Amino acid sequence: MKKISFILIALMVHGMLPAQFAGIQNNQEQPLPAGFKPASTNTFLSQYPAVNPDTRQATFRVVAPYAQNVTLQLGGKHAMTKDDKGVWWYTTDPLVVGFHYYAVMIDSVPVMDRGSEAYFGSNWESAGIEIPEGAEGDxxxxxxxxxxxxxxxxxxxxxxxxxxxxxxxxxxxxxxxxxxxxxxxxxxxxxxxxxxxxxxxxxxxxxxxxxxxxxxxxxxxxxxxxxxxxxxxxxxxxxxxxxxxxxxxxxxxxxxxxxxxxxxxxxxxxxxxxxxxxxxxxxxxxxxxxxxxxxxxxxxxxxxxxxxxxxxxxxxxxxxxxxxxxxxxxxxxxxxxxxxxxxxxxxxxxxxxxxxxxxxxxxxxxxxxxxxxxxxxxxxxxxxxxxxxxxxx
Structure with missing residues (x-):
């Protein structure tokens, strides 16, 4: 069972999910919550993670239908919640403006969120998210x-x-x-x-x-x-x-x-x-x-x-x-x-x-x-x- 789970995790990370999950894998399938927009640190087609510039909150989305536990690592560990389509979600409290590294833990395996650009930090290619400042960041x-x-x-x-x-x-x-x-x-x-x-x-x-x-x-x-x-x-x-x-x-x-x-x-x-x-x-x-x-x-x-x-x-x-x-x-x-x-x-x-x-x-x-x-x-x-x-x- 562990071997199967690891293979599935690898498939999820590399975007090779079975056909029945192809729809939910596409970040553009669902509209963003009101007030949220894709983070500036995302890959150019990724809707998530999404940031609300007014509240400084961020919503993270991970497609991992076979996972038992998914945790967001961002200034601490945060348990994500799975919906009926096998998608895991987490919305943060207001974050400090600026750039933050983060990672996703899928059944104890740390991976980089494929929705984020890669940033070298903590000695590995990490995901990152920018919480925007206002005009003072120009x-x-x-x-x-x-x-x-x-x-x-x-x-x-x-x-x-x-x-x-x-x-x-x-x-x-x-x-x-x-x-x-x-x-x-x-x-x-x-x-x-x-x-x-x-x-x-x-x-x-x-x-x-x-x-x-x-x-x-x-x-x-x-x-x-x-x-x-x-x-x-x-x-x-x-x-x-x-x-x-x-x-x-x-x-x-x-x-x-x-x-x-x-x-x-x-x-x-x-x-x-x-x-x-x-x-x-x-x-x-x-x-x-x-x-x-x-x-x-x-x-x-x-x-x-x-x-x-x-x-x-x-x-x-x-x-x-x-x-x-x-x-x-x-x-x-x-x-x-x-x-x-x-x-x-x-x-x-x-x-x-x-x-x-x-x-x-x-x-x-x-x-x-x-x-x-x-x-x-x-x-x-x-x-x-x-x-x-x-x-x-």
Whole structure:
């Protein structure tokens, strides 16, 4: 029986249900509930999941006639209800605006909802749903009335990693129109469980930057979005090396050789979200000759106790990062911006770090809060929207 159930689940996931279920499999067969519309994160033919922009509720639909239990995993586990046609339903309470990963559990087998586009998160291809903001979210939406840059998908060779590494590179709309102009560079890193596509897909980095540049708020810049992980393949089966070394010794030289960049530290910045924020602090503060601008979004420096190594001696402002903050005046001369951002639902750690540095005499600090958001992409879109206009001025 278990073997049969597993086969049926596989058929349901891949859209090969028996003919009698073909009608209910088609998401367009039934009208949507009043006030609901397909989520913007759906595949282009999928009606569900559906979102009510006014109530911020979402309705999920899963065709699984042979399943015994179906559960929606979205900020917790929610039992779905089966109707007489073998379709499972769940309507949420009001959700926080922004992007959320979710999954469907069919008889204990986690699967991705085939109605959703695929988004790499939590180290697998996940379903996602966008709960829309009102007009305040226009800064990360496509604006047909302005010029648009490009996201270029490239590979570069890493001697340290021992293989080719994929990167996405944003170039501003004017890049090809000014063949002799050089540009500053921002290296922008994703968080744990995501990949180099996160900022360009979930983060809408091109829409954000196109809008800022068109409005004259941001300097036109190149944005490099690398992987924050040391990759493996069929030949390289064990991850080795250091991600900071890959950035400094492999990636930066490749970008400066491939694009028209300024190569001095005053025209180079780095920022990242969550783990990428911690990677930014490590890379920049240990390579002050390479960067003059830095930002941590929901991920900043560790000063005090190390939660991942409780037995280690706590660091202080004077001892953290090999003592880079000890001489505040010397640090202030080098670092043009240290940007710390957090969602108000995330906790006090970032604010505490900011206060420690400020009280020590570190200048050019900016503390930014995203109101009402947690460890999620809306927090990081808002952070980038505030951070980018401050760079290279």
């Amino acid at each position: 800064y990360y939406r496509f604006n047909k009335d302005i010029a648009h840059g490009e996201i270029r998908s490239l590979y570069h060779w890493s001697d340290i990693n021992g293989l080719e590494r994929h990167i996405n590179v944003y170039v501003p709309a004017e890049y090809e129109k000014n063949p002799k102009k050089k540009y500053p560079v921002l290296y922008l890193v994703h968080g744990w469980g995501e990949d180099e596509n996160g900022w360009s897909v979930q983060g809408h980095v091109a829409n954000i930057m196109d809008g800022l540049i068109a409005a004259g708020k941001s300097v036109p810049m190149i944005i490099v979005m690398p992987s924050g992980d040391i990759k493996t393949n069929s030949d390289v089966r064990k991850a080795s090396g250091d991600i900071t070394d890959i950035l400094i010794k492999d990636l930066v030289p490749y970008i400066d050789k491939t694009f028209r960049t300024y190569t001095d530290r005053d025209h180079r910045a780095m920022a990242g979200l969550s783990r990428g924020g911690a990677q930014t602090w490590n890379a920049v503060l240990n390579n002050m000759d390479k960067f003059a601008w830095m930002g941590g979004f929901s991920g900043s420096g560790r000063i005090g106790k190390n939660p991942f190594n409780p037995s280690a001696s706590p660091t202080t402002v004077e001892t953290a990062y090999n003592g880079v903050f000890k001489d505040a005046a010397a640090f202030n001369k080098k670092m043009k911006l240290l940007f710390i951002s957090i969602g108000t639902a995330e906790g006090p750690g970032a604010k505490e770090t900011y206060e420690l540095l400020k009280n020590h005499g570190i200048n050019n600090l900016v503390y930014h809060e995203s109101q009402g958001t947690a460890h999620e992409w809306l927090t990081w879109r808002r952070a980038l929207n505030d951070f980018a206009p401050r760079l290279f001025k």
